[in-house]
Amino acid sequence: MDLLSKKAHAIAPYTAGEQFRDKQYVKLNTNENPYPPSPRVREALSALNAEELRLYPRPDAGLLRAAVARKEGVLPENVFCGNGSDEVLALSFPAFFDADGAGACFADITYSFYEVFAAFFGIPKKIVPLSSDFTLDLGAMRRQDCRGYYIANPNAPTGIGIGRAEMEAFVASVPEKLVVLDEAYMDFFGESCAPLTKRYANLLVVKTFSKSYSLAGIRCGYAVGNAALIGGLMRMKDCFNSYPVDAVAEAVCAAAVADGAYHAEAVRKVVSEREHLRAELVRRGFFVPESGANFLFAGRGARGGQELYEGLKARGVLVRYWKKPVLDDFVRITVGTREQDDALLEKLDELLTSE
Numbered sequence: 001m002d003l004l005s006k007k008a009h010a011i012a013p014y015t016a017g018e019q020f021r022d023k024q025y026v027k028l029n030t031n032e033n034p035y036p037p038s039p040r041v042r043e044a045l046s047a048l049n050a051e052e053l054r055l056y057p058r059p060d061a062g063l064l065r066a067a068v069a070r071k072e073g074v075l076p077e078n079v080f081c082g083n084g085s086d087e088v089l090a091l092s093f094p095a096f097f098d099a100d101g102a103g104a105c106f107a108d109i110t111y112s113f114y115e116v117f118a119a120f121f122g123i124p125k126k127i128v129p130l131s132s133d134f135t136l137d138l139g140a141m142r143r144q145d146c147r148g149y150y151i152a153n154p155n156a157p158t159g160i161g162i163g164r165a166e167m168e169a170f171v172a173s174v175p176e177k178l179v180v181l182d183e184a185y186m187d188f189f190g191e192s193c194a195p196l197t198k199r200y201a202n203l204l205v206v207k208t209f210s211k212s213y214s215l216a217g218i219r220c221g222y223a224v225g226n227a228a229l230i231g232g233l234m235r236m237k238d239c240f241n242s243y244p245v246d247a248v249a250e251a252v253c254a255a256a257v258a259d260g261a262y263h264a265e266a267v268r269k270v271v272s273e274r275e276h277l278r279a280e281l282v283r284r285g286f287f288v289p290e291s292g293a294n295f296l297f298a299g300r301g302a303r304g305g306q307e308l309y310e311g312l313k314a315r316g317v318l319v320r321y322w323k324k325p326v327l328d329d330f331v332r333i334t335v336g337t338r339e340q341d342d343a344l345l346e347k348l349d350e351l352l353t354s355e
């Protein structure tokens, strides 16, 4: 007997990076932040009253919405909070796209969840290849017949970012189409487009607490956009789960987002270590595009991604690779602490001398 739906059989789920708990790896495979979250997170956790957990949390994560709104310089009605930015992105597909509409446009090499969500919600997709230098081809995207766009900026897994002026010009050039900017890594690159949501009603900016805030374990992300777009997300949320942000996540993230100084310093450390690691990889003959994220996309021709991945894993270092055309020449390496990155380079040298 098979009780699964046709959809459950047909769907190709997103494959997340491995999360081993058995062995101590140098874990540079899922873009977690190597530094701890703000000390205010610990304070918020100790201040939590366990008895109050008997109550449902705020359905709109109102406390966190207000804290995020303050940080982003918008009103609470311009903020939507969800259980990870993955959930925010997921809800955006049924909120803004129809199965019989012109569909969602995104790059062939980008965050692979967009394709999974489009398939899950039955939304047509329009795929635009990256240019040969791995940058996004915004001109080709602009010419697509579609209802809207998903753009990771900086892009994953290349790490390549687009400056705010160029991004704004794109958003302004497609006023009838929705632009969803996934800024999961923007803090490591440059200026967010979130303030532009006040000027462009077709812009939705999605962010996460998982990367620059060192809170991947809490599962929280948010979107910034005009009230009509936020309202669409709220309607969808209330069809799936009225309380996607739990009471613990709300308190923790509100504390983290209010500690701007700590956040800025954590980002600065990652960026500085990223430049060091990139230089070391380039010195070893790797091709590594300049990254605006907390990871590096590195390839070395002769050694494919799988070989690097397996050789490093056998030596206790985890990186990410994909069994897909183009991507299989590369590995994606999360920027770690100096100790972690030194360990990676040492194992890499072992591997390369055995060539």
Ligand SMILES: *Cc1c(COP(=O)(O)O)cnc(C)c1O
Residues within 6 Å of the ligand: 031, 083, 084, 085, 086, 087, 111, 152, 156, 182, 184, 207, 208, 209, 210, 211, 216, 219, 220, 221
């Ligand atoms: C990590 C990541 C996310 C998801 O973050 P969560 O908030 O942990 O769900 C979204 N988009 C991109 C491009 C990412 O790399």
